[in-house]
Amino acid sequence: GAVVSQHPSWVICKSGTSVKIECRSLDFQATTMFWYRQFPKQSLMLMATSNEGSKATYEQGVEKDKFLINHASLTLSTLTVTSAHPEDSSFYICSARDISRGQNQPQHFGDGTRLSIL
């Protein structure tokens, strides 16, 4: 089945640094990937749609200069949290789906990246 991998699974860094999170589709190609954020005891909130070969589409209220998305190949999207601050601490999750199997195929999610900014 479709597998999505995220790396790293956990990262702690100092305030002001930038952190890059990778999302890979391991056994399929994905022209579109999605990035979500989840705060403790809350549901997942979509941040942005990553499009291979073009600019990402950001949801309302998400700063595109803060959360840089690059989808340079059909199997890799990266999310870079720039100049991270403690309020950026969250659980970041990506998803993708294998449309080669049909248009109503489900999204599959990575295991998430827990980001803690000190």
Add this chain to the structure above:
Amino acid sequence: DAKTTQPPSMDCAEGRAANLPCNHSTISGNEYVYWYRQIHSQGPQYIIHGLKNNETNEMASLIITEDRKSSTLILPHATLRDTAVYYCIVRVGIGNEKLTFGTGTRLTIIP
């Protein structure tokens, strides 16, 4: 995408069938019902989806009412590892790929 309503929490005894309801009274004819679950500190896991017919796979069964305004996810023999938050999501199958997560149902399996 149509909005869904789920009970915030449910308990189920280990070994029994867990029946999780979802109301989606404003669903459109071309919208699918998807179920995901999220075990603590992990990404959501796809369970099952359907359009109007009942569906079954190795994980669960999905029962959709004839008017499609509600559905029930059935875990036939719940185990402790089924403790998770279960999300019912309705979305158009073709075109819009976004998933909008509600608050889901926190299912606790009791030993």
